[in-house]
Amino acid sequence: MRYISTRGDAPALNFEEVVLTGLAPDGGLYVPETIPQFSHDELAAMAGLPYTEIAFRVMKPFVGGAIAEDDFRRIVEDTYATFKHDAVVPLKQLSHNHHLLELFHGPTLAFKDVALQLLGRLLDHFLARRGERGVIMGATSGDTGSAAIEGCRACDQLDIFILHPHERVSAVQRRQMTTVDAPNVHNIAIQGDFDDAQAMVKASFADQSFLQGRRLIAVNSINWARIMAQIVYYVASAVALGAPHREVAFTVPSANFGNLFAGYMARRMGLPVKQFVIATNANDILHRTIADNDFSRRALQATLAPSMDIVVSSNFERLLFEAYGRDSVAVRDLLGRFAEGRAAIDDAPLAQLRSLFSSYSVDDETILEVIREAHAHTGELLDPHTATGYRAAMRCRADATTPMITLATAHPAKFEDAIVRAGFPGAPLPEAMADLMSAPERFEVLPAELAEVQAYVAAKRR
Numbered sequence: 444m445r446y447i448s449t450r451g452d453a454p455a456l457n458f459e460e461v462v463l464t465g466l467a468p469d470g471g472l473y474v475p476e477t478i479p480q481f482s483h484d485e486l487a488a489m490a491g492l493p494y495t496e497i498a499f500r501v502m503k504p505f506v507g508g509a510i511a512e513d514d515f516r517r518i519v520e521d522t523y524a525t526f527k528h529d530a531v532v533p534l535k536q537l538s539h540n541h542h543l544l545e546l547f548h549g550p551t552l553a554f555k556d557v558a559l560q561l562l563g564r565l566l567d568h569f570l571a572r573r574g575e576r577g578v579i580m581g582a583t584s585g586d587t588g589s590a591a592i593e594g595c596r597a598c599d600q601l602d603i604f605i606l607h608p609h610e611r612v613s614a615v616q617r618r619q620m621t622t623v624d625a626p627n628v629h630n631i632a633i634q635g636d637f638d639d640a641q642a643m644v645k646a647s648f649a650d651q652s653f654l655q656g657r658r659l660i661a662v663n664s665i666n667w668a669r670i671m672a673q674i675v676y677y678v679a680s681a682v683a684l685g686a687p688h689r690e691v692a693f694t695v696p697s698a699n700f701g702n703l704f705a706g707y708m709a710r711r712m713g714l715p716v717k718q719f720v721i722a723t724n725a726n727d728i729l730h731r732t733i734a735d736n737d738f739s740r741r742a743l744q745a746t747l748a749p750s751m752d753i754v755v756s757s758n759f760e761r762l763l764f765e766a767y768g769r770d771s772v773a774v775r776d777l778l779g780r781f782a783e784g785r786a787a788i789d790d791a792p793l794a795q796l797r798s799l800f801s802s803y804s805v806d807d808e809t810i811l812e813v814i815r816e817a818h819a820h821t822g823e824l825l826d827p828h829t830a831t832g833y834r835a836a837m838r839c840r841a842d843a844t845t846p847m848i849t850l851a852t853a854h855p856a857k858f859e860d861a862i863v864r865a866g867f868p869g870a871p872l873p874e875a876m877a878d879l880m881s882a883p884e885r886f887e888v889l890p891a892e893l894a895e896v897q898a899y900v901a902a903k904r905r
């Protein structure tokens with residue numbers, strides 16, 4: 444399998460190369476040159492299989508011959524052995540035809556573990572085989588950071604630098620990153636927002652000279668392996684509810700759009716998905732784009748769902764590339780206009796997107812209301828991100844006969860502030876995290892200045 448850039452002006456890479464990089468040199472994101480297809484029978488045969496077996500079957504075509512089959516199977520099995528639930532991502536029925544896909548049973552209690560536990564192992568495998576070292580630079584609005592650290596810290600060939608927006612992530616999220624005492628882990632609190640952090644990471648891919656030859660690797664969802672691993676739970680949950688004999692729908696709390704793009708890929712691979720609902724918090728650019736064709740930047744707002752406090756949504760570029768029939772010139776033009784502040788999607792691709800995607804935006808007051816409402820009706824305590832999804836599913840589902848699967852992206856214990864404001868005493872952290880709130884923290888506060896951040900990384904990398 445080869446991977447090409449959405450901007451059309453970068454060399455194609457194989458799987459190993461695409462995992463060991465981030466943004467393409469032309470500023471685009473890598474996507475598979477051809478999309479693997481699953482037949483009706485192949486999908487039907489996945490029903491009832493263990494999650495690891497489905498994961499192996501779904502991801503194998505993307506990996507191709509880059510990893511020996513037995514090695515890849517072992518990597519997949521080790522990855523999901525770190526999850527606390529036997530089903531890895533259990534599906535809970537909330538009400539008639541409405542299901543919650545719990546993606547937060549991994550080591551850091553958010554859906555990011557599904558892909559980052561795998562990515563860490565893939566990086567370890569490839570770097571060890573090459574005898575190379577690498578530098579990770581990642582941006583986080585709260586969850587990617589700890590999941591990347593947890594997934595990659597054991598790989599001694601990696602130095603890990605995670606940029607989070609200073610005082611804009613929850614206390615649990617920050618401590619999950621800053622209490623890790625390991626020589627290869629560095630946390631930087633940026634005096635800015637997530638978009639500033641992400642922009643600095645992307646700029647570092649464009650000019651890597653500050654690393655003096657050391658390889659720069661992405662852990663954000665610009666890295667294709669992140670998307671690949673997330674495709675699996677769409678397939679696993681859909682076949683559990685009757686696909687491919689029956690259509691399903693998904694609602695996804697969205698921001699950087701990696702999660703939903705993975706769902707879109709599952710559909711392109713043959714999964715019968717009737718509808719995707721994009722749920723956003725008050726940072727509603729994805730909703731404005733689908734509903735009003737208003738693809739324009741607005742100031743980022745701090746909300747009760749901080750992990751979704753993102754305006755510049757990386758993976759929307761991958762979706763636009765597909766909606767424009769893989770026309771990289773059109774994508775480049777559109778994103779050029781967006782970079783200047785405002786853009787609009789052309790009629791045909793917009794109509795195509797609207798035939799599959801619905802969208803809904805939820806403000807902070809509504810998040811609190813939904814946490815209470817969902818608890819009263821279902822007994823489930825939703826985290827504030829999942830709450831955006833719950834409301835969006837209720838408002839946007841096309842019909843009541845198609846099973847709706849709402850993705851639960853994080854555990855409520857990570858967001859005590861919102862849970863308490865919704866009127867609950869809080870959600871307890873798992874036993875294994877008992878000393879999280881008292882352990883010493885280590886992080887560096889830096890201005891949102893690329894040169895300063897790069898100088899810090901260059902000085903600290905081994």
Ligand SMILES: Cc1ncc(COP(=O)(O)O)c(C=O)c1O
Nearest residue numbers: 586697698699700701702750852
């Ligand atoms: C808990 C949670 N929910 C939802 C999202 C949004 O997911 P995506 O960025 O893949 O759209 C994130 C972060 O990305 C998150 O951490």
Ligand SMILES: N[C@@H](CCOP(=O)(O)O)C(=O)O
Nearest residue numbers: 583584585586587663664750
């Ligand atoms: N919500 C994320 C932001 C980064 O998104 P990613 O999926 O591209 O890593 C976070 O919690 O850090």
